[in-house]
Amino acid sequence: MTATAPTPPKPITSAKDPRFAPTLYAHVGQAESWTLPYYRRNGGYEPVKRAFAMGPDAVIEEVKKSGLRGRGGAGFATGLKWSFMPLKDGKPHYIICNADESEPGSFKDRYLLSEDPHQLIEGMIIAGYAMRASVGYIYIRGEYVHAAERMWAAIHEAREAGLLGQNILGSGFDFQLYVHRGAGAYICGEETALMNSLEGLRANPRLKPPFPAAAGLYGLPTTINNVETFCAATQILRYGADWHAGMGTEKSKGMKLFQISGPVARPGVYELPLGTTFRELIYDWAGGPLEEMKAIIPGGSSCPMLPWTDSILDTPMDYESVAAAGSMLGTGGVTLIPKADCIVNATWNLVRFYGHESCGKCTPCREGISSWMTRMYQKLVTGRGQPGDVQLILDMSDNIGGRSFCALADACLGPVLSSIKHFREEYDALAGTQQPLYPARKRWKDA
Amino acid sequence: MKVHVDGIEVELPAGTSAIDAVFSAGGDVPYFCAHKYLSPLGACRMCLVESGSPRKNPDGSFVMEGEGDAATPKIFWFPKPMASCTMQATEGMHIRTAKTSEVVAKAQAGMMEFTLLNHPLDCPTCDKGGACELQDRAFEYGYGASRFGFDRRHAEKHYPLSDFVILDQERCIHCKRCVRYFEEVPGQEVLDFIERGGHTFIDTEEGGLPTGFSGNITDICPVGALLDNVARFRGRNWEYDHTPTTCTLCPVGCSITVDARNGRLERIVAGENRDVNEAWICDAGRFGHPFASEERLTTPLVRNEDGALIPATWDEAITAINRGLLGLPLADLGLFVGADATLEEGAALAALADALNARHVDHFPRHSVFIAPTATLTDVATADAVVVLGADLGEEAPVLELRILEMLRGGLLPAEFAHGTAIADLRLVERPARRPERLAVIGGESRLWGHAGHRVSANGENALTRLAHPDTDDLKAVRALLDGAERPVLILGADALRGASGSAAALLADLASRTGAKVIAIPAGPNSNGLAALNLVPRTGGLGVDRLGEVPAAFISRLDPGMRAGGFTVVHDTHLTATAQLADVVLPAVTNYEKRGTVQNLEGRLLPLNPAAIQSGEAADLIRTLTALAEALGVKAPARGQRGAQTLLMGSVGVNTATVQVGGALHTFARTFVAPAAPHTPKLWTERMRSRDRDWVERIHDLVEGGWTLPVAPAAPQPGGDD
């Protein structure tokens, strides 16, 4: 016995930390990485054996201990979510992988699905085992054809190898997994809308409560997680909860796939520990901006944009710090907006996106966003703005915000309100003089 | 639990929605998507309220605020307004409506602005004007102006979804009541949203809405998007005289409101009766009324020397009857009446028959047996097994079909409060799970057939015997369903009752007592159950209406057998029917929309009729007509009016119909009269419901012929009419 406990090692909050190495993304882009032999050569389907040896309740405890939070955007504690399932009710349970990656600026899951499908399959077997679910669905957005094909092929491989089906690896656990392709609707990323879509209905979000863990797919207990979350579960079962909890900040633990798009030297997906700064992602990993920037969208288009300042660049990318800076970590999809581009035009693009994707169920979104907000922006960017337009947009936003059925309308207000807050002068110019401060320019060029 | 609404404390049962809490406290919130008998949706976002609840410390005590004795549980308010229709009220919850909250008032005004964004505001030409939820709420909660400076959405304004229902897509506010109605109530996926976002509109891909229960969407549409095409442009809502009464097209006895303008019946809308039809009526009941204001007989007609029927006064008609029946023994006069006559009318006729010592007395249609109902419609809806024998409910009792479908989706009847039926009962859910295994249909195919888990093709007439002694696996499964159920209900239709005798009744009684099943035998006519309590069947030596031709002379009220009696024939009817054209004297009658009186429905519920303001000249109900007949016969009139008939009824069957309330009351008569009856095939849409002067109703003709969507069994021509 020693008198003092050893000082716990400092958590890893930079990918430059020599203790860090990518795991989720370690095999993406390698030859044949999507095949079962490749996956097994690299330690695949060992974590699931560990899960079976631990027992289902211990798996949930392990995930709780790891501090994993949902990687789809909301950041809800995964282990806690899993424990909401009525574990001993004897009913059929479902788990669903939300692979409807549709948030503009997010493109991490596509590579995980197409390049490392077995990592996801294994994560879903583990999760199904923990939550006593015998069927899982992977809801892949309709446009991800290639990913769906790779996923199906991997599922067939896994079935052939006895990794899916009856009595997996002699554990007594039965689990079937299917791919369900979407068909082009952003709202399917909302978990209850996704369940409706999976049931062959229009993808309108459902009332909560009942929550999916009580009555989800086909009215039965269901848990939905993001692709990255299930993959992270595989890695947690591989390397242990402590390893995962050793990365990130106090409340945001583990590694995360960050995506960066916009005019930077090396756009793409980077696996970094949570708590890594924007600056490290943008400059060290993505090679820095190619021109002068003015705004950062930190986590997919619905996260309020932040101004391009040193203090923002030095903000750690974890759920709490980004929230404190006035935005959200979201899916970790970082987009940079150049100084020379009109922010109103950029916001108009996103408003149009949300207007197009509104499901039409509730009034504020259908009328407020889809019918009115889109036309207010169209009016501004086509040089027909009038004094008072910006004030009207703000008041409409006040009547929309927090009033809609699901979060889609609020998601639209993210870029609207943040762009007005940080770049009001560009709005005022369009509303006052009908001329943008930053006129349109040519951007299409060969890579 | 105690809930505080704008500072008013109310005591409510657990599970109450916040919107019902508000209304219970006498408050108000606007709403468009919620509807009493549909699942709460939360789509229109008008019913926003601020809400907050106390929280407990880990030790179970409340988190308090304030000092000492003044301390009260601290209320933790939600950061944003919540839709009260989809939020459950909880113990100690505080709710603020627009009355006390500026935030809510602005939120609702803002939402109203959004709701009106694409609404055309063509109120001056809209049939809904004056009875429009959107119009009313916009006045109460809106800004009074719109800041939307763009062109509104343009869409189809005159889009017929069927011959009966017309859609104005511009007016739609996407509350989804109609879509939910079809899916949840009649179980038909025939109407849905198309496209999404701001482009969403409703449409059907079925080549038109099916006739059956489609008209209900015109009642529940909160705007003028879905309108009754029969009543289209016939009047403004404030011009109509609204008369709440009972529909007597079939023995269900749905609550309806009859809207008349300038003496014409222009529209029928559903009334609410939680025990009977909830808020739904069938299309025949709603749209089958134009005859009531077309080609009515407004004076008596007397056949002249040339053999032509010519208008006459009542006195002339009485004289003609007196002359025509001279020398006829009074006991030889046949007295026949349609089975939708009221109890009071029946009592007057029975009394006259007694006074004349008449033998040839009958009402039509009726069955040869009388099986007293032991199940109510609520029992049907809350049963755990229903077996339907030889019935085509679409023709016999459509709304009974809806109550059976309600049973299939769990029999959850919305709660009742002092302010009425719950506006949002959170137990009702969209796309409810259905339990088809709880429903067995034995007989021919019908609309209900498709919903049943057990389907046995059988000749309706021996269905009961076969169920009592099941001879196939399918029938054994149905028996097992009955035997295993705790609250089974047996429903017998015309096919099972046609030609049935006392032995069938005994068999049924035995089966019911073995299985514990409650029973509804669907009466042949709208008021057959009530009229069975009166001695209105052929008496010793008497003939029934099926042998009219052999009766020496007859008075026939509101029946159209298409023939005359052997001798002098008096017809009392609303129109110059085939029978009336053969009569010697025709007396003008009122329709049931114009009557005061009482009928008894298929579950034994006494229901009131109230007279709507419809012009029908000198037409008279049966009671007053019998007074004239009595005068012609030189006997004392059995009753001089409604009061007298009520007294007669009190004396003969011991029921005081003067006290029957709007919702009705169950009643069992001590005695019933039965006699062999001619077979009868029930039909809901009848020739007389065909409109003469409007081309749209050509379609009703198709319905009558059985040519369109209603499945009508081919039937040989039957004597008698029915309506």
Add this chain to the structure above:
Amino acid sequence: MSYFAEKQPLVADIFSRYPDSPQGRRSALMPLLREVQDAEGFVSESRMAEIAALCGTTATEVRSVISFYSTYHTLPTGKYHLQVCSTLMCALAGSDELWDHLVETLDVQPGEVSADGRFSVQKVECLGSCGTAPMMQINDDGYYENVGPSKCARILQSLRQDLQPLPDNPVPVTVGADGRQVLATGQAIGSSVTGLHRLPEQAGGEA
């Protein structure tokens, strides 16, 4: 003429993915629509009715679902249906100009099919390829990424000869054998990636 009558194994396979219940049957709706659309390019009214019957629902519901999702078509598209991502991340890389270029050179507006029946165009929302913008999808076949002017010209030229190039699946950033994140070219990135740590032993090894 039925589409699925001759394809019972396929239909059975699709239904086998979902529970054997009315709700489960309804779940087959989207996979069946996808089958028809991939084979015929659009979903006709008679196909809607056929799928409705298979799924135990009505043509109204099928049309409602079709119209909700943006990738189903109820009218024939061109042989090559070009779907150009127009959302912000692609717009920042010039997707508006790509779109204008396509509309102009192919002489086709959204909703139309070019005179030779070969091309139709659709502006679509973010396809999740923001790191390789701008991009477009052709039919239900796959993505064409980093579509600059010259690549666009090459693609159109091939399509005009009915030689559809294979879709790309570039992975912009990968992880090298040494655990470093590298560009697809193998170029190491990140300013301080020396001495990368070995991962802990797999916990499974102990079990």
